[in-house]
Amino acid sequence: MNSISQLPDDIICKILSLLSLKEAVQTSVLSTRWRHLSLWLPSLDLNTRDFSDFNTFKSFGDRFFDSARVSCVHELKLSLGRVARNVDDESCFTSWINAAIxxxxxxxxxxxxxNLPWLLFSCETLVSLSLFDVTLxxxxxxxxxxxxTMHLDEIVYRSEATLETLISSCPVLENLEIVLSDAxxxxxxxxxxxxxxxxxxRDKFIVLAASPGVVIDAPLLCYLSISDVVSESFTVNNLESSCNLDILLxxxxxxxxxxxxxxxSRKSEIRKFLLGISRAGTMKICVHTCxxxxxYSELEPLPQFCFMSRLCVPLWSANLRWLEQERLHELLYEEMDEISFSSVPECLVSSLEFVDFDFSLWGYCVEMELVKYFLKNSAVLKKLTLRLGSHSTRDETLKELLEIPRASTSCEVDVL
Structure with missing residues (x-):
């Protein structure tokens, strides 16, 4: 302990920041020099549940953010639980945040x-912001x-323009996560x-009202994950081919x-969405969306996904009509030698490199015909991944796969 006490204050504070707040405060009994070091921590996790009552919580917060402190506050985690909800005077929270700024x-x-003070949204040093259950x-x-980096979870926005203004006022924002509430x-x-x-x-099935949706205009997007069971429309503008999509819509x-x-009834909204994502390079689509x-493909032709290089669709083969550009009837249990398709999507010829059948093959003829379709027509395919059901015979399946002619001589078939 003597050797640690000989270290400079800033080094000791960094060591204390690795402890929980309770443990860091308990070190004050080690020596008179350590008595106030917990008040100089560069990182602080301040949670009402760690204190016996609100007054103790407020007293520690006031001492930590006292104006006499001159050190920097690198990171602050401030969690107000049920104890703080019944507090009439919230000015201390505002003063703490202003002191951190x-x-x-x-x-x-x-x-x-x-209600967060808007002074926070003019902070020139803030690099990462995570907010949960607050009002803007x-x-x-x-x-x-x-x-x-910004994470917004269950936020109450006073108007539709609040979120738009906040995002557009962050000129170097790279990572954004939004969890929308029922309201x-x-x-x-x-x-x-x-x-x-x-x-x-937005994965809440019980909503107060129908939602008109979301509009995204972010030309540099490399990753877009959508999990939205509520929005009636979802528009993506200016999407580039480098974007990786994960869609539950x-x-x-x-x-x-x-x-x-x-x-x-949603034909216009679906068309607009598909056109907006048609340049995507990688897509993973949930069962319901697919x-x-x-x-939709029974009503109107689908756009050509000319830049798609990787596709993961977790459903039965008989539901993949949107790739075939022609309706498959209920063929799953029928014996047949060949499936005819009116055309081959452009992405299969020019860009599709990886296909992952995220469902188990059970040995039905139509499933193997679908596998053959990809192997025969995907000119630049590098890897096709299959999963065998419990009733499939691995050796027989491998033998049949080896006999299928392939448009891509470098294609690897991975059987799991």
Missing amino acids: KRKIQYLHFTGEF DDAVSVVLPCLK DSGLFRVQSRSLKSFTIF YFGLYAYALEIRGVS KIICR
């Missing part, structure tokens, strides 16, 4: 039913020149010239509405 805070994680009012001015029924716009990764999640249609009539696309 003055001390050049870079990482802020805030949880609690609280409209602001006159928002400037976050260094913010690269969010407006049209959300995400416009960014710097955004590279965007995840949006219902267009407001649930299982009972997947008949032609239901999909027809079924909607299959139904």
Whole structure:
């Protein structure tokens, strides 16, 4: 312990920051020199549940953010639990955040039913911002020149323009995650010239009102993850071929509405979405979304996915009509020697390099015909992955695969 005590204060504070707040405070009994070091930590995780009552929590926070402190606050995690919900005077929270801003805070994680001071959204040093269960009012001015990562979870937005203003005021924002709440029924716009990764999640089946949807305009996106069972429309503009898509999208249609009539009512919205993502290079699509696309393909032709290099679709082969450009009937249990397709999608000829059949093959003829279709027509295919069901015979399947002619001589077939 003597050797540690001989270290400079800033080094000891970094060591203490690796401990929980309770453990860091307990070190004050080690020596008189350590008595106040926990108040100089560069990183602080301050949670009401770690204190016996609110007054103790507030007292520690006031001492930590006392104006006499001159050190920087690198990271602050501030979580206000149930104890803080009944507090009439929330000014202490505002003063703490303002003090952190003055001390050049870079990482802020805030949880609690609280109206954040808009001074926070003019912080010149903030690099990462995570907010949960807070209320955002409209602001006159928002400037976050260094913010690269933002996570917004169950936020209450005073208007549709609140989120749009916040995002567009972050000139170097690269990573954005949004979890929308049940009460969010407006049209959300995400416009960014710097955004590279965007995840949006709205997976609540019980909603207060129908949602008109989301509009994304972010030309530098490399990764887009959509999990949205509520929005009736979802528009993606200016998407480049380098983007990796992960899609769970219902267009407001649930299982009972997947008949032609239901999909027809969303035909315009589905068309707009498919055109917007048609330049994507990699796609993973959930079962429900793929079924909607299959139904849509019975109404209108699909766009050609000319840049697609990797595809993962987790469903039965008989539902892959949208790739075939021609309807397959209920063939899963029928014996047949060949499936005829009216055309070969451009992506198979020019760009598709990886195909992952994310379902188990059970030895039905139509399944092998679908595998043959990809092997025979995918000119640049590098790898095709298959999974065998319990009733499949591995040796027989491998023998049949070896006999299939391949358009790509370098294609590897991986049987799991």
